[in-house]
Amino acid sequence: MTIPPVPYDIAPRPAAGTSPEEQQFNDLIAADSRIEPRDWMPEAYRKTLVRQISQHAHSEIIGMQPEGNWITRAPSLKRKAILLAKVQDEAGHGLYLYSAAQTLGITRDEMTDALIAGKARYSSIFNYPSPTWADMGSIGWLVDGAAICNQVPLCRASYGPYGRAMVRICKEESFHQRQGFEILLELMNGTDEQRAMAQESVNRWYWPALQMFGPPDDDSPNSAQSMKWNIKRFSNDELRQRFVGMLVPQAEVLGVTLPDPDLRWNEEKGVYDMGEIDWTEFHEVLQGRGPANARRLQRRRDAHEAGRWVREAAAAYARKQAAKLTETAVA
Amino acid sequence: MSTPSRTDTATAAAAVAATNAPDRGHDHNENEGHGHVEVDGVLLSAELVEGPSVASHDVAEYALWLGDDSLVLAQQLGWWISRAPELEEDIALGNIALDLIGHARSLLHYAGAESNRTEDDLAYWRTEPSWRSAHLFEQPNGDFAHTIARQFIAANYLFELYSRLADSADATLAAIAAKAVKEVDYHRDHAAQWVLRLALGTEESRARMICGLGDLWPFVDELFVDEPLIDRLDGVAVRPSTLRAPATDAMAPVLREAELNEPRGFISSGGGRRGDHSENLGPLLAEMQVLARAHPGASW
Ligand SMILES: [Fe+2]
Numbered sequence: 001m002t003i004p005p006v007p008y009d010i011a012p013r014p015a016a017g018t019s020p021e022e023q024q025f026n027d028l029i030a031a032d033s034r035i036e037p038r039d040w041m042p043e044a045y046r047k048t049l050v051r052q053i054s055q056h057a058h059s060e061i062i063g064m065q066p067e068g069n070w071i072t073r074a075p076s077l078k079r080k081a082i083l084l085a086k087v088q089d090e091a092g093h094g095l096y097l098y099s100a101a102q103t104l105g106i107t108r109d110e111m112t113d114a115l116i117a118g119k120a121r122y123s124s125i126f127n128y129p130s131p132t133w134a135d136m137g138s139i140g141w142l143v144d145g146a147a148i149c150n151q152v153p154l155c156r157a158s159y160g161p162y163g164r165a166m167v168r169i170c171k172e173e174s175f176h177q178r179q180g181f182e183i184l185l186e187l188m189n190g191t192d193e194q195r196a197m198a199q200e201s202v203n204r205w206y207w208p209a210l211q212m213f214g215p216p217d218d219d220s221p222n223s224a225q226s227m228k229w230n231i232k233r234f235s236n237d238e239l240r241q242r243f244v245g246m247l248v249p250q251a252e253v254l255g256v257t258l259p260d261p262d263l264r265w266n267e268e269k270g271v272y273d274m275g276e277i278d279w280t281e282f283h284e285v286l287q288g289r290g291p292a293n294a295r296r297l298q299r300r301r302d303a304h305e306a307g308r309w310v311r312e313a314a315a316a317y318a319r320k321q322a323a324k325l326t327e328t329a330v331a
Numbered sequence: 332m333s334t335p336s337r338t339d340t341a342t343a344a345a346a347v348a349a350t351n352a353p354d355r356g357h358d359h360n361e362n363e364g365h366g367h368v369e370v371d372g373v374l375l376s377a378e379l380v381e382g383p384s385v386a387s388h389d390v391a392e393y394a395l396w397l398g399d400d401s402l403v404l405a406q407q408l409g410w411w412i413s414r415a416p417e418l419e420e421d422i423a424l425g426n427i428a429l430d431l432i433g434h435a436r437s438l439l440h441y442a443g444a445e446s447n448r449t450e451d452d453l454a455y456w457r458t459e460p461s462w463r464s465a466h467l468f469e470q471p472n473g474d475f476a477h478t479i480a481r482q483f484i485a486a487n488y489l490f491e492l493y494s495r496l497a498d499s500a501d502a503t504l505a506a507i508a509a510k511a512v513k514e515v516d517y518h519r520d521h522a523a524q525w526v527l528r529l530a531l532g533t534e535e536s537r538a539r540m541i542c543g544l545g546d547l548w549p550f551v552d553e554l555f556v557d558e559p560l561i562d563r564l565d566g567v568a569v570r571p572s573t574l575r576a577p578a579t580d581a582m583a584p585v586l587r588e589a590e591l592n593e594p595r596g597f598i599s600s601g602g603g604r605r606g607d608h609s610e611n612l613g614p615l616l617a618e619m620q621v622l623a624r625a626h627p628g629a630s631w
C-alpha cells in the first residue's frame with residue numbers, strides 16, 4: 001500500500017534500533033492510516049487485536065442466548081420476526097469478527113475451543129439472565145446502545161479488517177437499539193403490568209450496561225497502549241459518559257426512571273454526575289460468578305458437541321467432491 | 332431470503348476479512364466519525380403481502396391451512412438459532428424461519444380479515460383443534476438430520492404448491508405465492524445440499540440421514556390429501572393430490588445422488604386439516620402463546 005506523506009512534526013523520530021518495517025508501522029499509525037493483514041506489525045499489537053476481536057466475536061455469539069431465549073415466546077408475530085432477525089444479525093456479527101481475527105493468524109476452531117474451554121472472555125453482560133419479555137427491550141436499548149457507543153469509534157480502528165467489520169456491524173446495531181427502544185415504548189404505553197415489567201427490567205440492566213465500558217480509566221491497564229495504537233479512540237469513562245448522555249433524554253421519552261438517584265446534569269462540567277458503579281459485582285461476574293456464566297457456556301458447548309458429526313460430514317463430503325473433481329480433471 | 336443484507340452475510344464476512352485493500356465503499360461512513368450511524372432498519376411490514384380483498388369463508392380456511400403450516404415450521408426452526416452445528420447454519424436456518432414467518436403473516440392476515448381477526452388473534456388465541464397445520468410441520472426438530480429431512484420434504488412440497496398457486500384466481504393468494512416461491516426455492520436448495528452432505532459424508536451422518544428421512548416420510552402422504560374444501564375452491568386452491576407427482580419427481584434426483592431410497596414404512600393418517608393434530612402441536616402452541624395469553628388485550 002502507499003504510505004501517505006507524514007508531516008515531519010508529527011512523525012515519531014526513528015528510535016535507535018528501529019527496523020525499517022517497524023518504522024513503517026509507526027509511520028502508518030502516526031498518519032492514522034490502516035494496518036492491513038500483510039503489513040508488518042509488532043507481536044504485541046497482533047496479540048492485543050486477536051484478544052480483542054475474538055472476545056468481541058464471542059460476545060456476539062454468547063449474546064444470542066439471552067434473546068434467543070424469547071424467540072419462541074415473542075408475544076406477536078411482528079415481534080417474533082424482528083427478534084429473529086436481530087439475533088440472526090448477531091450471528092452474522094460473530095462471523096464477520098471471527099473472519100477479521102483469522103486474518104491475524106488464528107483459526108476459528110482455535111477461538112471456539114478457547115471459548116468452550118472457558119479460557120476466552122466475552123462481555124459479562126451476557127451472563128445476566130433474561131426472565132421477562134421486557135428484557136428484549138432493555139437488551140436492545142441498553143446493551144446494543146452501549147455496544148454502539150463502544151463500537152462506532154472502532155470503525156476507525158487502525159487494523160483494517162477490524163475497522164471494516166465494525167462499519168457493517170454498527171449499521172445493524174442502530175436497528176437493534178431502535179427495536180429495543182420500541183419494545184419498551186410499547187410496554188410503557190401499555191397496561192400497568194406491562195409498565196411495571198419495563199421498569200423492573202431497566203432497573204436490572206442499567207448498571208450492568210454501564211459496566212460494559214470496562215473499569216474506570218485509572219484502573220484500565222491496557223487502555224493507554226490501545227489508544228497509542230489507534231485501536232481505542234476514547235477512554236472507558238468518556239464512552240460511559242457519552243452513553244449516559246444519550247440515555248437520559250431517551251428515558252424521558254419512554255417514561256422510565258434510570259435507577260441512579262445520584263444521576264444529575266453537572267452544569268459546570270457539562271457532564272452527568274453518576275452514582276458509584278458496583279465494581280465488586282463487575283469483577284465477580286468477570287471471574288465467573290455471575291448468574292448465568294455456567295449456563296451460557298454449557299449451551300455453547302452442547303451446541304458445538306451436538307453439531308460435531310454435522311461438521312465432520314460436511315468436511316468429508318467436501319473432500320470427496322474435491323477428489324472427484326481432480327479425478328475428472330485428470331481423466 | 333428476507334433481505335439482501337442477510338443473504339450475503341457469509342460472503343460479506345469473507346470480504347471483510349480477505350481484502351488487503353481498504354474498502355473504498357465504506358470510507359464515506361468512516362469519515363463521518365462517531366456521531367452518525369446509518370440506520371439499516373429492515374421494514375418487516377414491507378415484506379408482507381396485503382391484498383385489497385377480503386377472503387370468503389372457504390378461501391380464509393384455505394389460507395389458514397397454508398399459514399399454519401408456515402408458522403408452525405418457523406416456530407420450530409427458531410429454536411435452532413444459537414444451537415446450530417455451525418454459525419453459518421444459525422444464519423441459514425434463521426433466514427428460512429424469517430421467510431416462513433413472513434409467509435405466515437401474509438396468509439393469516441388474509442385468513443383473519445373475513446372474521447375480523449388479526450394475524451395475532453389467529454396465532455395466539457386459537458386452541459389446538461382450530462389449527463389446520465399438517466403433521467409434517469408439527470414434527471419435532473430432532474437432530475439436525477431430522478430437521479433437514481423435514482425441510483427437504485416441506486420445501487419441495489411448498490415449492491410445487493406456490494409455483495401453481497401463483498396462478499390462482501384469487502389475486503391475494505397469487506401475490507403471496509409469487510413472492511413465497513422464490514424464497515422457498517432457496518429453502519429447497521439449502522435442504523438438498525444438506526441431504527447430500529449428510530448422506531454422503533460420514534458413516535454416522537449417513538445413518539442419521541437415513542433415520543431422519545425414515546422418521547419424517549410417514550407424514551408425506553397427508554400433504555397430498557384432497558379435503559372437501561378443495562372441491563369448493565376450484566381455480567383458487569391448488570388440488571393437493573396434483574402435487575404428489577411433481578414433488579416426488581423433484582425429490583427423486585436428490586435422493587438418487589444421495590444414494591438414498593424413498594423410505595417405505597408407516598404412513599400416518601394425518602388429519603391436521605380437520606383439526607386432528609399430532610401430540611407435538613399442543614406443547615408448541617403452549618410455548619408460543621404463553622406470554623400473549625397472560626396479558627389479554629395487551630399490545631406489544
Ligand atoms: Fe452485534
Ligand SMILES: [Fe+2]
Binds near residue numbers: 172
Ligand atoms: Fe446487536
